[in-house]
Amino acid sequence: MFRQAASRLLTRSTTTLRRLYSTEVATDASSGDAAFVEAWKKVAPNIDPPKTPIQFMEPRPPTPSTLPSKLTVNFVLPYAAELSKAEVDMVIVPATTGQMGILPGHVPTIAELKPGLLSVHEGNDVKKYFISSGFAFVHSNSYADILAVEAVPLDRIDPAQVQKGLSEFTQKLNSASTDLDKAEAQIGVDVHSALNSALTG
Amino acid sequence: MASTAAVPFWRSAGMTYITYSNICANLVRNCLKEPYKSEAISREKVHFSVTKWADGKPQKPTIRSDSPEE
Numbered sequence: 001m002f003r004q005a006a007s008r009l010l011t012r013s014t015t016t017l018r019r020l021y022s023t024e025v026a027t028d029a030s031s032g033d034a035a036f037v038e039a040w041k042k043v044a045p046n047i048d049p050p051k052t053p054i055q056f057m058e059p060r061p062p063t064p065s066t067l068p069s070k071l072t073v074n075f076v077l078p079y080a081a082e083l084s085k086a087e088v089d090m091v092i093v094p095a096t097t098g099q100m101g102i103l104p105g106h107v108p109t110i111a112e113l114k115p116g117l118l119s120v121h122e123g124n125d126v127k128k129y130f131i132s133s134g135f136a137f138v139h140s141n142s143y144a145d146i147l148a149v150e151a152v153p154l155d156r157i158d159p160a161q162v163q164k165g166l167s168e169f170t171q172k173l174n175s176a177s178t179d180l181d182k183a184e185a186q187i188g189v190d191v192h193s194a195l196n197s198a199l200t201g
Numbered sequence: 202m203a204s205t206a207a208v209p210f211w212r213s214a215g216m217t218y219i220t221y222s223n224i225c226a227n228l229v230r231n232c233l234k235e236p237y238k239s240e241a242i243s244r245e246k247v248h249f250s251v252t253k254w255a256d257g258k259p260q261k262p263t264i265r266s267d268s269p270e271e
Contacts, residue, residue, distance in 0.1 A: 079244060096209075115225050132225040149226040150241070152233060161232040183214035187221060191228045 021094070063141040065198040073120065075129075077142045082129070082151060083120070090121040091144055093136045094194075104142045111136045114192040117201075118151065126156050132197050159199055166192035 004193045033052050040049040061072075073091055075083035091102045094116025100109075113134045134148035169188030174180040211221045230241040246267040253260045 096230075115229070130229065132229040143202045149222050150229045152229065152237070156233050156237045158232055158234045158238075163234060165228065179214040180216065182212045183216055184224065186210055187224050188228060191225050195229070195232055 032065060059142065061141050068142045069104060070142075071102060071104045071106075072143045073146065074143070075118075075148070075151070077118070077148055077151055086120075086122075088120050088122045091146070092117075092119045092121070093146060094118060095136065100136075102136070102138055102144050106138045106142070106144075108140045109136070109138045111138075113146075113148065114190045117154075117198045118146065118148075128198075130154060130157060130195060154198060155200060157195060162192055162195045162199065166196060 033054065036052060037049050040047075070087040070089065071091060073083050073086050073088050074081070075086070075098065089103075093100050093102065094113055095111040096114045099116070100111060102109075113131055113136055115132055116130070118129045118131050120129075129148075129151040130153075131148040132150040134146065136147075137145040139145075165188065169185050169192060173182065173185035173189055175191070176185045209221075210269055212218075227245075230238065230245070248264070248266040250262045250264045252262040
């Protein structure tokens with residue numbers, strides 16, 4: 001039984017083709033969908049075929065063969081794009097697994113973010129934002145997409161409110177009864193303590 | 202094959218990620234200084250009407266709104 005499996009594995013790897021990843025498929029669609037254009041010309045040879053949606057899309061920036069010197073960051077919020085294709089040296093994001101530094105040439109990653117500090121390093125400038133939660137995607141072509149629901153520069157945070165919120169939620173956590181109440185109070189404590197450490201640290 | 206990934210505390214309490222994310226965002230907005238706080242709160246106000254359907258007929262619509270009723 002196992003001898004059959006081994007020989008089957010061998011034949012599988014040598015004869016069948018591997019399906020291409022989306023990053024390897026040709027993205028040049030400026031000429032349009034060939035089958036559609038052909039079918040159009042048969043039916044209406046004198047009218048130019050209309051553009052299909054793929055021709056309006058910008059192709060994905062290719063993965064350079066040498067390590068790029070800058071990281072291109074798209075830092076977006078639901079209501080505004082904070083940074084759009086900004087070339088920076090490094091970004092430090094608050095991932096759930098800890099502060100993660102992203103440099104050009106970083107391995108492609110998807111990271112869920114927790115409430116915390118995001119810092120964008122460009123030369124000697126560091127811009128800091130407090131993020132409520134979100135995701136960070138790093139692609140192989142040294143593009144980083146950081147999506148957050150709320151991101152505020154640190155000087156817009158009111159320390160008095162933070163302290164008040166922290167004590168309020170710590171109290172709620174102690175008196176919480178149901179699982180849901182406990183979870184909500186825990187979230188409150190996490191967010192406010194993260195705000196606190198962002199303001200003081 | 203049972204998945205062994207650690208479940209976040211809010212997921213085990215029955216909350217979805219969107220609810221968690223929205224709660225975090227609301228808490229952060231509450232801790233802003235004026236005028237940014239009022240800007241953020243007014244930006245997130247919603248006003249919509251929900252109509253439930255039964256037997257192919259719409260029932261009475263309910264209006265859900267953050268803005269004060271006139």
